[in-house]
Amino acid sequence: MTKTPLLLKKRSIYLIEKKVPILGICYGMQYLSKQLGGTVQAADNREYGRAHINIEKESALFSFMEEPKPFQVWMSHGDEVITLPQGFTKAATSDNNVLVALENPEKNIYLIQFHPEVTHTEMGIQLLNHFLSKIAGVKSGWNMDDYAKQQIMRIKDLVGPTEHVICALSGGVDSCVAATLVHRALGDRLHCVFVDNGLMRYKERERVMAMFKEELSLPVIAIDASERFLDALQNVADPETKRKIIGKTFIDVFSDYAHDLAQKLKNKPRYLVQGTLYPDVIESSSSSRFSAVIKSHHNVGGLPEKMDFSLIEPLRELYKDEVRQLGKGLCIPNSFLSRHPFPGPGLAIRIIGEVSREKVAALQLADEIYIQALKDHNLYDTIWQAGAIYLPVHTVGVQGDARTYSHVLALRAVVSKDGMTADWYSFDPAFLAQVSNDIINTVASINRVVYDISSKPPATIEWE
Secondary structure: OOOOOHHHHHHHHHHHHHOOOEEEHHHHHHHHHHOOOOEEEEEEEEEEEEEEEEEHHHOOOOOOOOOOEEEEEEEEEEEEEOOOOOOEEEEEOOOOOOOOEEEEEOEEEEOOOOOOOOOOOOHHHHHHHHHHHOOOOOOOOOHHHHHHHHHHHHHHHHOOOOOEEEEEEEOOOOHEEEEEEHHHHHHHHHHEEEOOOOOOOOOOHHHHHOOOOOOOOOOEEEEEHHHHHHOOOOOOOOOHHHHHHHHHHHHHHHHHHHHHHHHHHHHOOOEEEEOOHHHHHHOOEEEEEEEEOOHHHHHOOOOOOOOOEEEEEEOOOHHHHHHHEEEEEHHOOHHHHOOOOOOOOOHHHOOOOOOOHHHHHHHHHHHHHHHHHHHHHOOOOOOOOOEEEEEEEEEEEEEEEEEEEEEEEEEEEEOOOOOOOOOEOOHHHHHHHHHHHHHHOOOOOEEEEEEEOHHHHOOOOOOO
């Protein structure tokens, strides 16, 4: 286990002494077990992804079940609790006979090793509702309409009655919802900018700008900065470096636009709106200096330390499913809300290794074939996110009467709810065979296609 910060120790001691209802999840179970006298050590069998747990009959935490029975949960841990703290009883074990739930109703402390908040845990929401309503006595009284009203008021108070604001609008779900929310607060003082970084999907700028014009009543201008981004990425292979270059270049483009806008407004915009979500913050580790960096999202950990802007991020505390729910309440067309997530750095992190114009063009075409096939087979809305990855691997092939030595392309498709966990999608082999054949016959630099069958965790959705 990692070293625990002093502030966390003080807070946990206070909560325990006051008998405040506590639900410790994953690291929370390990930390509190150790604090209260139990033993934690590296697990002999690490558990990532699906697992099944067996419930003890007398458990208070699982008393919402009419009859205790095994059910599926989602795990992500390399340590485990070996001995229980004094006064605690076993509430559940995994199929590997690992302690996965402990409880002490007298102290009002309940500890679980699995993640109830993700959709892959079968009765996770029921467990959380039971803990909050029955054990903690909390009453629900919050919804997305309230959230929207609160954010609109906060934005008005922050910006004031005269200042103008720039919004980074990509055409994805997050930025569209963020822009619509800020537009409700500021009206025509919001200036939406779509930046073509040259790393987008096939004909993305033309398609998205047409959607903006026809379906979304927001003022949007397009800036072609593709050469600027591609030049900055020359000879760069490290994924973290790529993300940081892209994050900085985006800010540079917006700063130049703000300077031009200041000539008209006589007042340079100080605020930049981004569609940052909570998973972006978690994976970029900007929420805590004690957490590990999974990857620096270009709009969080990838931003330069010094900027001309202060950020407005009205979705920063939300997950993807909550953003879509918020978007429905704001009457955003489904054509935007149903779009698959697409990484802000674009195809730069789906080209493993160095980025080149030739690789981008090949990946755009391969990705277009794949995504269009999903739509043609009515699979697009079933899958949460899909994309193609251009690998720095050459393999021998036979095409026509000639030997080829070309690239490998990986296909990725996952089902999820919020992107924090994900399962690979099980395609019909005939579908994959057809897509593979179409890509290899169309994209000259690809002679082999593979399919990624890794879940998150332990893999991430994107490869870089």
